[in-house]
Amino acid sequence: xxxxxxxxxxxLTKRFGDFTAVDKITFDVEKGEIFGFLGAxxxxxxxxxxxxxxxxxxxxxxxxxxxxxxxxxNEQIKKNIGYMSQKFSLYEDLTIxxxxxxxxxxxxxxxxxxxxxxxxxLKQLSLEGEEKTMVKALPLGWKQKLAxxxxxxxxxxxxxxxxxxxGVDPITRREFWGLIYEASERGITIxxxxxxxxxxxxxxxxxxxVDGRIDALDTPANLIKNFSAKSMDDVFLQxxxxxxxxxx
Amino acid sequence: xxxxKKECLHIWRDxxxxxxxxxxxxxxxxxxxxxxxxxVKNAKIAIFDQSRDEATTMISDEIAASRYFSLVKNVYSxxxxxxxxxxxxxxxxxxxxxxxxxxxxxxNHAQIQLIADASDPNTANMLxxxxxxxxxxxxxxxxxxxxxxxxxxxxxxxxxxxxLKGAYSFVPGVMALVLMLVCAMMTSIAIVKExxxxxxEVILVSPLKPFRIIIAxxxxxxxxxxLNIGCILVLSVFVLDVPIVGSLWLLIGESILxxxxxxxxxxxxxxxxxxxxxxxxxxMMSLFLPxxxxxxxxxxxxxxxxxxxxxxxxxxxxxxxxxxxxxMIKGLGFSSIWKETLVLVGMTMGLLGISIYKFKIRLA
Amino acid sequence: MQxxxxxxxxxxxxxxxxxxDALKGISFTVDKGEIFGMIGPxxxxxxxxxxxxxxxxxxxxxxxxVDGFDVVKDYKEIRNRVGYMPGKFSLYQDLxxxxxxxxxxxxxxxxxxxxxxxxxxxxxxxxxxxxxRAGQLSGGMKQKLALCCALIxxxxxxxxxxxxxGVDAVxxxxxxxxxxxxxxxxITILVSTxxxxxxxxxxxxxxxxxxxILSINTPKGIISEFKKPxxxxxxxxxxxxxxxxxxxxxxxxxxxxGQHHHVVFKRVTDGKEKLEQISVKGNFAxxxxxxxxxxxxxxxMALMKE
Numbered sequence: 001x002x003x004x005x006x007x008x009x010x011x012l013t014k015r016f017g018d019f020t021a022v023d024k025i026t027f028d029v030e031k032g033e034i035f036g037f038l039g040a041x042x043x044x045x046x047x048x049x050x051x052x053x054x055x056x057x058x059x060x061x062x063x064x065x066x067x068x069x070x071x072x073x074n075e076q077i078k079k080n081i082g083y084m085s086q087k088f089s090l091y092e093d094l095t096i097x098x099x100x101x102x103x104x105x106x107x108x109x110x111x112x113x114x115x116x117x118x119x120x121x122l123k124q125l126s127l128e129g130e131e132k133t134m135v136k137a138l139p140l141g142w143k144q145k146l147a148x149x150x151x152x153x154x155x156x157x158x159x160x161x162x163x164x165x166x167g168v169d170p171i172t173r174r175e176f177w178g179l180i181y182e183a184s185e186r187g188i189t190i191x192x193x194x195x196x197x198x199x200x201x202x203x204x205x206x207x208x209x210v211d212g213r214i215d216a217l218d219t220p221a222n223l224i225k226n227f228s229a230k231s232m233d234d235v236f237l238q239x240x241x242x243x244x245x246x247x248x
Numbered sequence: 249x250x251x252x253k254k255e256c257l258h259i260w261r262d263x264x265x266x267x268x269x270x271x272x273x274x275x276x277x278x279x280x281x282x283x284x285x286x287x288v289k290n291a292k293i294a295i296f297d298q299s300r301d302e303a304t305t306m307i308s309d310e311i312a313a314s315r316y317f318s319l320v321k322n323v324y325s326x327x328x329x330x331x332x333x334x335x336x337x338x339x340x341x342x343x344x345x346x347x348x349x350x351x352x353x354x355x356n357h358a359q360i361q362l363i364a365d366a367s368d369p370n371t372a373n374m375l376x377x378x379x380x381x382x383x384x385x386x387x388x389x390x391x392x393x394x395x396x397x398x399x400x401x402x403x404x405x406x407x408x409x410x411x412l413k414g415a416y417s418f419v420p421g422v423m424a425l426v427l428m429l430v431c432a433m434m435t436s437i438a439i440v441k442e443x444x445x446x447x448x449e450v451i452l453v454s455p456l457k458p459f460r461i462i463i464a465x466x467x468x469x470x471x472x473x474x475l476n477i478g479c480i481l482v483l484s485v486f487v488l489d490v491p492i493v494g495s496l497w498l499l500i501g502e503s504i505l506x507x508x509x510x511x512x513x514x515x516x517x518x519x520x521x522x523x524x525x526x527x528x529x530x531x532m533m534s535l536f537l538p539x540x541x542x543x544x545x546x547x548x549x550x551x552x553x554x555x556x557x558x559x560x561x562x563x564x565x566x567x568x569x570x571x572x573x574x575x576m577i578k579g580l581g582f583s584s585i586w587k588e589t590l591v592l593v594g595m596t597m598g599l600l601g602i603s604i605y606k607f608k609i610r611l612a
Numbered sequence: 613m614q615x616x617x618x619x620x621x622x623x624x625x626x627x628x629x630x631x632x633d634a635l636k637g638i639s640f641t642v643d644k645g646e647i648f649g650m651i652g653p654x655x656x657x658x659x660x661x662x663x664x665x666x667x668x669x670x671x672x673x674x675x676x677x678v679d680g681f682d683v684v685k686d687y688k689e690i691r692n693r694v695g696y697m698p699g700k701f702s703l704y705q706d707l708x709x710x711x712x713x714x715x716x717x718x719x720x721x722x723x724x725x726x727x728x729x730x731x732x733x734x735x736x737x738x739x740x741x742x743x744x745r746a747g748q749l750s751g752g753m754k755q756k757l758a759l760c761c762a763l764i765x766x767x768x769x770x771x772x773x774x775x776x777x778g779v780d781a782v783x784x785x786x787x788x789x790x791x792x793x794x795x796x797x798x799i800t801i802l803v804s805t806x807x808x809x810x811x812x813x814x815x816x817x818x819x820x821x822x823x824x825i826l827s828i829n830t831p832k833g834i835i836s837e838f839k840k841p842x843x844x845x846x847x848x849x850x851x852x853x854x855x856x857x858x859x860x861x862x863x864x865x866x867x868x869x870g871q872h873h874h875v876v877f878k879r880v881t882d883g884k885e886k887l888e889q890i891s892v893k894g895n896f897a898x899x900x901x902x903x904x905x906x907x908x909x910x911x912x913m914a915l916m917k918e
Contacts, residue, residue, distance in 0.1 A: 040780035041751060137630075140655050167654035167777075167806055169821065170913050174867050181851040195781070201870035202850075220871065231870065233781075240782050254707065254715050261706045446702040450761075453666045453696040455688075456719045609687075611668045 004031040006158055006189045007052060012061035014047050021047040023212035024061060029191065031157075034184050036203030037193040038232075040240055044212040045193050046162065052191070053160055054078050066157040079107065082151035085162030090147055092136035096127065099135060100150055107154035121149045124179075141172030148179055152188055159183065161192040165199065177202050197233040206232075208239050215239050251456070251464035255438070259468050269434065273426040273476045289551050290318040291375050294332055296343045297322065303349035307360070307386050311342060316378045333365055333407060334584055336570065339550075340364045340375045352390075352400065359401045366406035367577040368417040371548055376404045408577050419484045420572035421545025424565040426480065427473055427503065428510045428539045433531035435469050435514030440527040449611065458607045466511045473507045474500075493579030499572065502585070505592050506568040510535075512599035513564070519606045539565040567591045613680045615769050615800040616642035616665065621674035623660050623823075634660040636823040637674070642802055642816075647795055649814035650804035651908070657823040658804035659699060662773045665802070666696050679768055692720075695767035699774045701758040705747030709738055709757055712746055713764060720765035730797065731760045734790050752783030759790065763799075770794070772803040776810065788813045808909040819912050826915035831908060838906040838914060840864075840880055844872035845887050847896040856894045862886055867913060874910055 007029035014022040022044045029035045039045045050056040052065050054074030062069070068076040090099045097118055104114045122128050125145055135143060144164060152159050161180075165173045177199065180190055192203070200206050201220045208216040208223075216223055216239060220232055229235045259266060293311070297304050312319040320338060323329050329341045343361035345351075352358040362379050364372035380402045387400050409416040439462075442448040451461065477500065484490040492499060513535060521527035540546060542556070543565035549557055560566050567588040574580040582589070623635035635657045642648040650658045663669040665676055667687035675682065681689045703712055713735075717724050728735075738756050741749065746757060755775060762770060772791075776784045788810065791801060795815075803814070811817045812831045819826040819834070827834055847853050854873050857866040863886075864876045877883060884901050891899040906914075 040782070041778070140653075169653035169656075169916065170808065170909050171867075171916055177868060185851070198870035202868060237781060237785075240780065251715075251719065254704070254711070257707060257711065258704070445705075446698055446700050447704060449668060449698045450696055450702045450716075451719065452668060453691045453694060454716075454719045455692045455721060610670060611663060
């Protein structure tokens with residue numbers, strides 16, 4: 001892990017009218033880090049992520065992603081990141097290969113690279129020979145893993161994952177994190193939100209958002225020690241109980 | 249009933265839909281401005297020939313032979329003409345006075361009377377025009393070298409709608425359209441929305457009988473429809489000067505009947521649609537468009553090829569359109585429209601029966 | 613007869629041309645006043661099972677009874693007496709809290725007052741918002757409202773399909789506390805959840821995966837069914853550690869579990885020494901190896917693999 005900072009945020013704020021969704025958050029993420037973004041629904045995680053993805057303009061504060069400014073260069077940001085969420089899915093009625101070609105194509109990956117990537121991706125997921133299978137025929141767990149691989153098919157600097165393992169069986173969940181580790185070793189920075197607290201422990205560092213603020217930012221081990229907790233679950237509950245805003 | 253109350257609350261709070269439901273009919277009525285020229289073919293006519301001479305026979309033959317007209321009846325009295333018009337069988341009657349040929353040859357003048365059903369003013373206009381031109385042609389053949397030309401005057405009488413107001417045919421048409429739209433489409437969407445939201449599941453697992461669910465879903469739309477009918481009638485009478493010649497109560501009664509027919513159609517569609525989009529699309533395709541095309545208010549049915557005419561018989565709006573025109577414009581009573589009413593009643597019972605029978609008490 | 617009896621239920625879905633086996637022969641019973649959990653991920657068949665038991669779907673084969681009534685023949689009786697809370701809560705978004713409750717009370721031919729004491733502890737938490745539209749409530753509050761609506765007619769059996777999904781952690785805890793309160797009143801509860809840790813809050817659970825029940829027992833019973841010893845190992849460079857352990861032929865499984873990896877060996881005799889060998893071979897620092905009790909998730913994963 002280098003010390004190069006791929007995400008910086010200083011007093012980043014987003015207001016909707018009187019409502020402050022994200023309240024002066026400050027943090028940074030190093031290259032190759034697995035950075036966990038935790039918090040209850042409504043705490044501001046999704047809003048913060050949208051600002052970092054270049055999808056929403058902040059009200060105040062500053063942030064850079066992959067060296068690009070979120071206010072002025074958000075198109076550049078979009079070209080250099082990957083994104084995956086539960087809702088962002090693959091096209092069910094296209095084959096695996098067609099999905100790869102499509103998404104890679106959007107990011108400007110050349111045709112030969114697409115071919116190469118398709119082969120290595122299929123191998124990594126043990127799906128050799130399945131490139132012509134329709135995505136809808138795959139079980140949920142495979143779809144999630146495939147979606148992740150496709151999200152990073154263009155070798156972005158950072159990949160944003162929004163609750164990627166919801167509803168998936170426990171074995172697949174862990175296999176998914178195996179893929180995340182491998183990506184991290186390749187130098188891709190991972191920014192992930194999750195509500196599975198044990199997954200928080202796979203991250204290098206985590207933050208916990210409450211009511212739009214960052215109330216904790218550290219390695220999981222340190223947080224557990226500082227809060228005298230038994231696990232991240234416990235840390236989370238201690239902080240969440242203080243929350244004023246009961247999220248949705 | 250609490251379910252009905254809930255439904256009313258839903259509609260009241262869905263402002264956008266509410267606006268469409270109430271305003272759209274009003275806007276439609278006020279915004280008319282279409283001019284349609286359809287070619288008229290095989291319009292049914294009757295001839296009252298009081299002379300029965302060579303000239304009248306020739307003119308009659310010309311008219312009957314023309315592709316614009318189809319002679320269905322020879323009548324023998326003015327009363328018969330009126331009766332035939334009331335039945336709705338003919339669009340126009342041609343009347344030759346006595347001693348036609350004699351008058352023509354000896355005084356160089358003769359008259360032919362054309363009586364047209366102007367509850368559809370466009371068609372009436374066209375028919376009288378065609379007839380007049382045929383008569384003029386005949387006139388030409390009589391006068392190749394005559395210095396004093398024979399003239400045949402055509403006296404035109406437009407029945408029911410002497411000023412040829414477009415609104416006369418338009419208003420009944422809009423009524424049919426609006427009721428069909430509001431009742432059928434919106435009812436089907438309302439029921440399917442429940443399915444989509446997942447609340448249908450919870451309601452099914454309750455003592456509530458399916459029959460009651462259907463009734464509750466349809467009654468608010470019945471009320472909205474009555475309101476719409478009221479608005480349309482008020483606007484028609486006071487803004488567009490379309491009279492209600494016949495019995496207002498009969499009109500309202502028949503309208504409510506048609507509303508129920510439309511509602512049954514809506515329920516039927518909702519039984520088979522799984523998403524609101526499907527419901528909307530199916531309603532559009534199977535209700536709105538056919539009503540527009542086959543009710544007879546935009547395009548006269550007799551002008552259509554026969555297979556399409558047959559199809560138009562299963563479109564409820566066609567029968568309703570006839571009923572409304574008869575009451576509003578022609579001022580006829582129940583005795584003239586009992587047949588059409590019966591058709592609507594039959595359709596309604598059939599549809600309701602099927603819908604309730606087929607209502608899904610399970611999810612699949 | 614027990615409140616819920618399920619006998620070899622098979623369910624299939626037809627999706628265009630293919631057939632999906634949703635339930636492949638499910639059997640179990642639930643006793644009166646029991647909280648019985650169906651634990652499994654998405655696609656396991658939980659919702660299908662619930663729909664069969666609440667008479668909303670017909671099974672392909674097999675039989676089931678709720679409160680002694682057959683789910684096919686006596687569906688009307690069942691619909692009159694059970695409480696059902698489907699996924700996504702199914703409330704009327706544009707009606708207020710009060711209006712929703714009144715509606716459900718009335719369609720069950722009762723009033724809010726009649727069974728108020730049953731829902732009181734839950735309702736007081738949302739009462740301050742009673743005029744607010746249901747669509748504007750937070751997830752936790754919707755959950756409480758949906759539960760009240762399902763209880764308002766004092767059902768003998770309560771079916772809750774994934775009531776804690778999508779709800780914040782604090783509300784989830786509170787919800788289970790409310791369920792235990794209901795149990796005291798003698799209501800039988802069948803609840804499904806994808807969260808393995810909630811299994812320990814039930815009296816008995818059925819672990820379900822891909823339409824098949826992997827095991828039915830009390831939470832403690834399931835844990836005792838775990839045959840082999842379980843080891844937890846921690847070190848720096850956890851990812852590399854995991855890969856090394858998995859490569860070792862003596863290892864049956866190695867899964868990450870937060871701060872530790874859980875390792876199971878093929879032979880019962882292998883254990884701590886083997887792990888020490890591996891960590892030395894890989895030059896790992898700060899190695900900690902402990903023997904631990906499995907939790908429900910460990911058991912689920914072991915059963916999945918069988």
